[in-house]
Amino acid sequence: MKHISFKLAFMAVVLAFAGTTFTACEDDIEITNGTTNPWENVDGQFGAVRSAAGAKMGATLTTKNGESATGHVYFELSKVAEQDTKVTFKIDADALTAYNAANGTNYTAYEGATLSNNGEVTIPAGKRISDYIDVNIPAGKSGNAVAITATADNGVTISSNNSTYIYQVKSVTYPQHNKAIKNLCYIEVNNENPLNAGEYTLSNGEPFFDIVSIFAANINLDSDGKPYIYCNEQVTYVLHNADKIIRPLQEKGIKVHLSILGNHDDAGMRSLSEEGAKLLDPSGNLEAGIPLCPPEGDAGTGMVATNSVTRKTGNVSAGTSVFAMIVLEKELKKVYDEIDLVTTPSGDLVGMVHCNNCTSDLNAWVNLFKEFAQNFGVEDVDMDQLYGTLYNKALEGDKDCGGLLAYNYFSGEHITGFEEGRPLFVRKPDSNFNLANFMRVHLYTALGALKTGLDILMKEEDVKVDKMLGHGGLFKTEGVGQKIMAAAVNAPVSVMKTAGEGGAWGMAILAAYMLDKAEDEMLDTYLSDKVFAGEEGTTIAPDEKDVEGFDEFIKQYQKGLALERVAIDVM
Secondary structure (H helix, E strand, O other), X not given: OOOOOOOOOEEEEOOOOOOEEOOOEEEEOOOOOOOOOOOOOOOOOEEEEEEOOEOOOEEEEEEEOOOOEEEEEEEEEOOOOOOOEEEEEEEOHHHHHHHHHHHOOOOOEOOOOEEHHHHEEEEOOOOOXXXXXXXXXXXXXXXXXXXXEEEEOOXXXXXXXXXXXXXXXXXXXXXXXXXXXXXXXXXXXXXXXXXXXXXXXXXXXXXXXXXXXXXXXXXXXXXOOOEEEEOOHHHHHHHHOHHHHOHHHHHXXXXXEEEEEEOOOOOOOOEOOHHHHHHHOXXXXXXXXXXXXXXXXXXXXXXXXXXXXXXXXXXXXEOOOEEEEEEOOOOOOOOOOOOEEEEOOOOOEEEEEEEOOOOHHHHHHHHHXXXXXXXXXXXXXXXXXXXXXXXXXXXXXXXXXXXXEEEOOOOOEOOOOEOOOOOEEEOOOOOOOOHHHHHHHHHHHHOHHHHHHHHHHHHHOOOOOOEEEEEOHHHOOOOHHHHHHHHHHOOOEEEEOOHHHHHHHHHHHHHHHHHHOOOOOOHHHHHXXXXXXXXXXXXXXXXXXXHXXXXXXXXXXXXXXXXXXXXXXXX
């Protein structure tokens, strides 16, 4: 398992998290069975009722906060089945009574428990263990135990010591917190105790962290190339000692997740299944068994498409929205709401600024010019030519946009503190109002919120950037988007030929890496040596006057946010 230590770093999230939530728990309890030999002799075919909680005779199912719980039983044969063997499980109150009499216990049957698939499962010929049957435990019922028995056909013998599995049922209530923003803490359990996360509290006494994710189990491949979940000894220890390590967090109202990661091999993304092939292509032309590279979002593909995975490099994706990522040399001094912390594929820390708005308002103005041209009788407007003409015109404008001001807020922008937006263009009577400045201000404002966030990294945290690599629609017109971006970040900006299709190109590279990488070849080496070696592109260094002009614009941009607020309040 690749170790990435976050040292109790956290991030606020409002999305669904990968991992397994401990909503229903199976804990071992001591129940004597009177024998150490489950099969009694070596002849014939014998069977036993087992639980996924382990080979011991019993486990505890816990209903929490009025939510149901689920156990999992299966049937195990002493040797592989010579023919299909049908097994029927049932919830057996008489078996529970018999168990009490034999063991001196006083369990009472829990009401309302049910079995999935009517308790029926078939062990195929050549197999020894059945699929799981779910034991569904509704909350709020009386009783404290469920007895599960099973019968099997084809002459399978089930001894009295192996015919029954007992679940103890508990009901607990944990505190629940309804904060608008949820805080997630990843705990690398090789180095840290998860209980530490429960020591951070808010002023009202509630836990600071809402979710603790145990980092991490891995998806590995066995010798037959089949994936399985692997837990190292530290993760295993935490899971086996849930009462001491996990339950105290849950008792404070903290959810506990288990992160499950790939392990730098094909596990978890190995091959397309028959079901997956049919889902993607009902025609049947897509065959099962082909290598499958799972899709990535713009962040991951952007880093790959621009080869920006080494420290002091960054990339910016500018389209409908815009984000920039810079690979950091060191951890940040403090937490910023405007900065997301992610990692490169190689595990290096990345500071990320993401903004909701970029080119939507710019595109709206270009479409207005298209409509203008059509009204002059130009029916077939070449949009690439139109964009190119207007974008290049912007380079003729004043460095500070001649006193013009614009906001591209089609939606809210958290970087500047707006929950909704109003596209806005403002000028003073004495502003230098012409086409060049009009286009330049809309290119500037497309990066206005982004620069606000990047200035935190560069000016407050003194983050150094040797170069930025651009991709996305803003960079399709050669040279223009680069020059504006170089002025915004005061660093060289490079663009490859694939700049306009960064997401698709990055995804294709990841697929190629999965197929073509040499043994132990890391992604950064693969990119540098095999993908981008000799790759043609252009680099534009920042112009000092452009940098000064963008800084002047940003000063007015910050002052003018009050105008954006008024526009939202009155419109």
